[in-house]
Each structure stands twice: as structure tokens, then as C-alpha cells.
Amino acid sequence: xxxxxxxxxxxxxxxxxxxxxxxxxxxxALLRELLVGDCRVEPREERRVALAGPDEAERFFRFVRELxxxxxxxxxxxxACAKEDGAVSVRGERFDASRHAVDRQIKALxxxxxxxxxxxxxxxxxxxxxx
Amino acid sequence: xxxxxxxxxxxxxxxxxxxxxxxxxxxxVATLPGIVGPSIAMPDIHWGYGFPIGGxxxxxxxxxxxxxxxxxxxxxxxxxxxVTPLAIADATPRMPELVDELFRTVPSGIGSSRADxxxxxxxxxxxxxxxxxxxxxxxxxxxxxLAAIEAGGELAGAAPHQVSRRARDRGRHQLGTLGSxxxxxxxxxxxxxxxxxxxxxxxxxxxxxxxxxxxxxxxxGHQVCDDHLDVMLAAAKRYGIALLDPQLCCAPLGSPExxxxxxxxxxxxxxAFANRQLITYFVRRAFARLFGETVAAEIHVVYDVAHNIAKxxxxxxxxRRRRLCVHRKGATxxxxxxxxxxxxxxxxxxxxxxxxxDMGRHSFVLLGLxxxxxxxxxxxxxxxxxxxxxxxxKRLARPRHLVRELAAQGILVRAASRATVDEEMPExxxxxxxxxxxxxxxxxxxxxxxxxxxxxxxx
Numbered sequence: 001x002x003x004x005x006x007x008x009x010x011x012x013x014x015x016x017x018x019x020x021x022x023x024x025x026x027x028x029a030l031l032r033e034l035l036v037g038d039c040r041v042e043p044r045e046e047r048r049v050a051l052a053g054p055d056e057a058e059r060f061f062r063f064v065r066e067l068x069x070x071x072x073x074x075x076x077x078x079x080a081c082a083k084e085d086g087a088v089s090v091r092g093e094r095f096d097a098s099r100h101a102v103d104r105q106i107k108a109l110x111x112x113x114x115x116x117x118x119x120x121x122x123x124x125x126x127x128x129x130x131x
Numbered sequence: 132x133x134x135x136x137x138x139x140x141x142x143x144x145x146x147x148x149x150x151x152x153x154x155x156x157x158x159x160v161a162t163l164p165g166i167v168g169p170s171i172a173m174p175d176i177h178w179g180y181g182f183p184i185g186g187x188x189x190x191x192x193x194x195x196x197x198x199x200x201x202x203x204x205x206x207x208x209x210x211x212x213x214v215t216p217l218a219i220a221d222a223t224p225r226m227p228e229l230v231d232e233l234f235r236t237v238p239s240g241i242g243s244s245r246a247d248x249x250x251x252x253x254x255x256x257x258x259x260x261x262x263x264x265x266x267x268x269x270x271x272x273x274x275x276x277l278a279a280i281e282a283g284g285e286l287a288g289a290a291p292h293q294v295s296r297r298a299r300d301r302g303r304h305q306l307g308t309l310g311s312x313x314x315x316x317x318x319x320x321x322x323x324x325x326x327x328x329x330x331x332x333x334x335x336x337x338x339x340x341x342x343x344x345x346x347x348x349x350x351x352g353h354q355v356c357d358d359h360l361d362v363m364l365a366a367a368k369r370y371g372i373a374l375l376d377p378q379l380c381c382a383p384l385g386s387p388e389x390x391x392x393x394x395x396x397x398x399x400x401x402x403a404f405a406n407r408q409l410i411t412y413f414v415r416r417a418f419a420r421l422f423g424e425t426v427a428a429e430i431h432v433v434y435d436v437a438h439n440i441a442k443x444x445x446x447x448x449x450x451r452r453r454r455l456c457v458h459r460k461g462a463t464x465x466x467x468x469x470x471x472x473x474x475x476x477x478x479x480x481x482x483x484x485x486x487x488x489d490m491g492r493h494s495f496v497l498l499g500l501x502x503x504x505x506x507x508x509x510x511x512x513x514x515x516x517x518x519x520x521x522x523x524x525k526r527l528a529r530p531r532h533l534v535r536e537l538a539a540q541g542i543l544v545r546a547a548s549r550a551t552v553d554e555e556m557p558e559x560x561x562x563x564x565x566x567x568x569x570x571x572x573x574x575x576x577x578x579x580x581x582x583x584x585x586x587x588x589x590x
Contacts (some may be wrong), residue, residue, distance in 0.1 A: 004522045009184060048463070072353070107312070108357055131312040
């Protein structure tokens with residue numbers, strides 16, 4: 001599950017998932033919604049993010065940051081993802097103005113108020129994006 | 132806290148700030164090593180990441196730090212004001228065509244890029260070093276434009292080799308593009324002059340058509356910030372700097388990490404100056420297509436100033452002249468009359484301070500005053516400042532048709548997305564008039580003219 005939280009200037013979201021892979025899936029869904037709303041994104045291209053970082057929180061942070069980079073650098077829109085051994089594979093496609101309506105551009109994922117914690121239901125994260 | 136916080140605000144603005152995260156951020160900045168003077172916030176203060184938006188802080192070069200969080204992701208996000216020879220009464224009948232032409236000419240929104248501006252690595256290095264001056268050499272504008280840009284549109288200290296491959300790839304096709312969010316190209320006119328003589332010297336007579344450009348260093352700058360935040364996080368730990376917010380990560384000025392960021396930040400700032408220079412070129416082309424080459428030839432840059440930057444500057448503090456690293460995050464430099472850094476045309480006036488409002492109300496041009504030099508390290512506000520979250524604004528805008536509402540007020544809007552228009556609705560911002568009243572009342576700057584929007588291109 002994911003939902004937007006109040007923030008004056010930037011965009012703040014809460015994500016929950018049963019495990020790391022599910023949380024990554026919520027991040028993919030969130031990014032897609034933020035970028036192109038409810039436009040359909042086809043899984044035409046597959047990319048991989050090698051999970052790097054000293055702990056799970058940092059690995060998740062860097063995964064989401066990579067999604068932001070792809071969107072801005074070459075218009076890659078994520079559709080779905082799957083956790084693999086030491087990586088996450090992401091399927092999606094490039095932005096196509098004939099099929100996708102732009103919702104907004106995301107500059108960056110900030111470290112301000114970044115939350116990543118274990119809960120009774122699995123994992124919970126809070127993210128703030130600079131728009 | 133190592134020092135106090137100093138917030139410029141009206142009683143009403145103070146009430147609105149109660150329980151706002153931005154106040155905590157002013158306090159957080161006050162804990163950074165080597166801060167000189169107070170942690171300052173302008174009346175357009177709101178919740179940012181690391182520093183508050185509207186934040187100003189100066190650091191001692193020997194004991195202080197530099198923080199990418201004190202500059203922001205959009206390095207040298209800034210505003211440029213152009214003045215045209217057109218009167219608003221003559222331009223209004225063609226405003227719908229003009230806003231469509233500008234929307235076509237200046238790419239905006241997600242993945243916006245230009246196929247007509249190709250930059251290989253050598254050309255990009257030239258832009259990172261030479262900024263707006265390099266853009267003029269490439270044929271985008273005129274040499275006279277440079278005299279009306281902060282630092283001539285070219286900051287010293289740029290080190291292109293500190294700009295990563297990822298940052299280059301992200302920004303390579305984005306030179307001459309607007310981006311999204313609160314960035315815009317706005318056609319308007321001077322609707323009130325507070326000092327006719329000074330305003331006339333800048334070509335800002337009542338009824339004259341103006342163009343405001345608000346954008347920055349695009350993906351290249353965002354990536355420079357991201358890259359160096361990682362470095363600074365490790366550096367802060369290594370140098371034993373306690374952080375109340377990881378986004379305040381920093382390194383001692385003069386350290387290898389600080390020097391690397393300094394070189395990359397100035398390179399990104401030059402990219403931003405070049406970006407606004409290219410947009411100026413394409414704005415002139417749009418006017419040329421509609422109003423003819425003679426009109427385009429008479430479009431001049433009034434001023435161009437950064438509001439997300441860290442600079443080494445000379446300031447008088449506690450009775451002595453000191454070199455300080457001044458961070459301005461959502462704050463504008465405001466040099467007083469006679470300041471040696473000002474181009475000759477501004478020496479008697481003071482530096483123009485460009486303060487855009489929301490797309491439904493006004494924007495202001497101010498002039499810097501001496502009091503800013505003594506109180507705020509020559510800094511002033513940079514805009515209206517948000518008061519509603521994007522989420523709340525969208526909820527409020529959903530049942531309405533903002534583009535139609537604004538058109539009924541004589542303001543045409545073209546945007547890459549409805550979400551941006553909704554999130555940027557006028558009610559999402561404080562009234563900029565209240566913000567500039569505070570800085571004028573505090574003696575930081577004085578009002579020169581007020582601009583009224585007529586057509587806005589949003590990302």
C-alpha cells in the first residue's frame with residue numbers, strides 16, 4: 001500500500017509492504033502514479049538495479065533513487081518489478097507522449113525524514129521527493 | 132544551537148509558521164560548525180529539506196562547512212527578467228498565439244529535451260565552465276545580455292571533471308528546457324511603478340510587456356547534488372560533524388570533499404545560467420515569429436539572479452571585513468547601491484531582486500539596500516512561498532477548472548500537465564505582496580515595480 005502525506009512544498013509518501021520485494025513494488029507503483037497518473041505503462045523493457053548499501057534501508061533508498069534517475073535521464077516509466085538475488089528487475093517503457101499524459105517531474109528523492117522500519121505487518125517507509 | 136535564528140516575518144506570517152517544520156530547520160542550520168551570524172529565514176520561508184526554503188547562512192572559510200542541502204537539488208535555480216518594446220495593450224490581442232508559441236518553443240515537463248541543441252562532452256565542458264557567456268558564443272543571445280546577469284553568468288571555480296557521467300547524461304539534452312513544478316515562463320506587464328525614474332532606467336515603464344523565466348540547472352544540477360550528498364554523508368561522519376538531519380550533511384570548507392562539491396556546484400550553476408540564456412534566445416525567436424525581428428531585437432535582459440547557491444563573498448561583520456561562504460536556499464542576493472560587484476548600470480540603483488509571485492497574482496522587482504548588507508549578508512526573499520501542500524492544493528483544485536478561471540481574469544495558462552496547474556494554484560502560495568512588504572519594512576530592499584501576469588507556460 002502507498003499513500004501521500006501532507007508536506008508544504010515537496011511530495012511525501014508512506015509505503016508499506018510485507019517484505020522488501022513488496023515494498024519495491026509499492027515504490028514502482030507510486031513513481032508511476034506520480035509521473036503519469038493512471039496512464040497505462042507497458043512492461044516493454046527490463047532493467048536491473050543492483051542492490052547496494054550497508055543495510056536494507058540504504059538499499060531501498062538507492063533503489064527508489066534509481067527509479068527517479070531513469071525517469072529524468074531517459075523518460076523510463078516503471079510498470080512492475082521483481083526482487084532477485086542482490087538485485088531488483090524493473091519492467092517498464094519509455095515515456096511516449098502519444099500514450100502517456102505527464103503528471104509531474106521528480107527532481108530527487110531526499111534523505112530528509114527518510115523512514116524505513118520493520119512493523120508487525122512487514123516493512124514501512126516514508127519518502128520525501130523534491131519536485 | 133551555535134547561534135540564534137533570525138526570521139523576517141509579519142505577525143500573521145509568524146502565526147502561520149507556528150508548528151511548521153521550517154522553524155525546526157532554521158534551528159538545525161544554527162547547529163552547523165563555523166556558522167557566522169544568525170541562521171536567517173526570509174518571509175517566504177517554508178518547509179524544505181535540510182535548510183528551510185528561504186534560508187540564508189554564512190560560514191567561516193577556516194572553521195565552517197559547505198552543505199549541498201544549503202543549496203538544494205536545483206543548483207542556481209533562479210529568475211531572469213526580460214523587457215520588450217511592446218505595450219501590453221498592443222500585445223494582448225495576440226497573447227493566445229504567443230503563449231502557444233512559447234509552449235512549443237520552450238520544452239517543459241517530464242523528459243523534456245531539445246533535439247536542436249546537441250552537446251558532446253567537449254561542448255558540455257564549455258558550458259559548465261563558461262555558463263551564459265559560452266551560450267552567447269554558441270549563438271544563443273548577445274554579449275550585452277551578460278552585463279545584466281549576476282557574475283556575468285559565469286561563476287569562477289567550476290570544475291567540469293567533478294560533474295559525474297550520470298549528471299552529464301541527465302542534463303546533456305536538457306539545456307534550453309524549462310522543467311516542471313514551479314518553473315515557468317511568464318509574459319506580463321509593469322502594472323505599478325514605485326519609482327518611475329529608476330524603473331525607466333531599466334526599461335520598466337508602466338504598461339511595458341515583460342517576460343519572467345524561472346528555472347535552473349535541470350537534471351544535471353539535481354544529479355550533482357545527489358552525487359555529492361553521498362560523499363558529504365561519509366565526510367560528515369569522518370570529520371565528526373553531528374547532523375540533526377542527514378540532508379544537512381556537509382564537509383569543512385577547504386577539505387577535498389568540499390572542494391569537489393564546490394567545483395561541481397559552480398559548474399552546475401553555470402549550466403543554469405546557460406539554460407536561462409538559451410530560453411531567452413528561444414523566447415526572442417517566439418516574439419520574432421509573432422511581432423517581427425525588430426521587436427525581438429529590442430528584447431533586453433533586465434537582470435538574472437540565482438536563488439539556490441553558495442558563494443564566497445566579502446561581508447562586513449561585527450566591524451570587520453570578512454570572506455564568508457554564504458548559502459542561499461530560496462533566497463536572493465540583494466546588493467546595495469555602489470557595491471563593487473554590480474555592473475555599472477546598477478551601481479546607482481542597487482541590485483535588482485526578482486520576486487515572482489503565483490500565476491494568478493503579481494510579481495515584484497525590488498532593489499537591494501544597505502540594511503541587507505548589515506543584517507542578512509545582502510540577502511532577500513525569492514518568491515511568495517508555499518502555504519498549502521501539493522496534496523491539499525490538488526484536492527482544492529479538483530472540482531474547479533483553474534485554466535478557465537485564470538483565463539477569465541485575463542491570464543492564459545499552457546502547461547504540460549493538469550497536475551502542475553492544480554498543485555501550483557494561486558491559493559497554494561502566500562500573497563507575495565505581503566512577503567515583499569516585510570522585506571521592504573525591514574529595509575532589506577525597496578519596491579521598484581509590480582508585474583501583472585498575462586500568459587504563463589508551466590511544466
